Amino acid sequence: MPYLNPRPHDLELDVWLKQSENHAPVPDDAECACLQEINLGAVDVIPEALFFRRHAGRDELWSAGLTHDAPGKPRAAQLASAYKQGRVAWAGSQGTRATGAEILFRALTAARQGHVWPEAFLEGPLITESAHRRILGELEAEHERNIRDAEAQAEAEIIVLARRLGLRPEPAGQSPSAWYADCPGKAHRLMISSSANQFGCGYCRVKGETAELEALANQRKEARS
Incomplete structure (x- = not known):
């Protein structure tokens, strides 16, 4: 069957x-x-x-x-x-x-x-x-x-970091831990998993955890200055 x-x-x-x-x-x-x-x-x-x-x-x-x-x-x-x-x-x-x-x-x-x-x-x-x-x-x-479940994880380390970096994170609604955020220095958005404390950007082909996200943001900020 x-x-x-x-x-x-x-x-x-x-x-x-x-x-x-x-x-x-x-x-x-x-x-x-x-x-x-x-x-x-x-x-x-x-x-x-x-x-x-x-x-x-x-x-x-x-x-x-x-x-x-x-x-x-x-x-x-x-x-x-x-x-x-x-x-x-x-x-x-x-x-x-x-x-x-x-x-x-x-x-x-x-x-x-x-x-x-x-x-x-x-x-x-x-x-x-x-x-x-x-x-x-x-x-x-x-x-x-999914949005309600993601909002309950708003204090996850990578979400807190994204807010501090000015990346405007918000629940994506695609899963209980999926978030969108601005890709540092770019006009598109990347994806964040609040449960895994990881991010990924398909456009830029970059991914990682909190350290890599902060390094990416700092690198692009320095390149613009």
């Missing part, structure tokens, strides 16, 4: 399509899971089509960022003018196709939290409006719980 897990153990994600093998046209045998509007923050709100594919024991979710006039057009016309399309989530098959699509949609939306968020449901059919609303509600509640 297939396992049913809201976050499969074999789940893989390529949320921003950084892997060249996933940056590809939506396969012809992928069916529409749902059409939604996504909020890109200060950039825009755009329609997004999500497609579900079940193949050789594996479920896949494909995304296509559409132009504003794409909804209502035939699928081929929508994809022909898409900004970007590709495979964003995949795992072993679970349950019905609708269940598999919901599981991957939940994982994708959770991974995007803080960067991209669904603004409105437009149409199904695999992911219904009620399922879309339920999944977003569950993720929002989880986000709030």
Whole structure:
């Protein structure tokens, strides 16, 4: 019997399509899971089509960022003018196709939290409006719980240090110990784990504990002076 897990153990994600093998046209045998509007923050709100594919024991979710006039057009016309399309989530098959699509949609939306968020449901059919609303509600509640749990760790050594360095740490909501903070001297943010007393910045490819964070901040401060 297939396992049913809201976050499969074999789940893989390529949320921003950084892997060249996933940056590809939506396969012809992928069916529409749902059409939604996504909020890109200060950039825009755009329609997004999500497609579900079940193949050789594996479920896949494909995304296509559409132009504003794409909804209502035939699928081929929508994809022909898409900004970007590709495979964003995949795992072993679970349950019905609708269940598999919901599981991957939940994982994708959770991974995007803080960067991209669904603004409105437009149409199904695999992911219904009620399922879309339920999944977003569950993720929002989880986000709030994680923020409360992180705030209880506000006096962790690395959080105290980040405040002293003026890095404006704040709970990220992604886990009970995940925080965002300004990357010293840069215009982007880094991640901090209050439970592990560690930080990491994917942009700068640096990571470490409190000593490394303080040294990084001092080094960049000296470079600017």
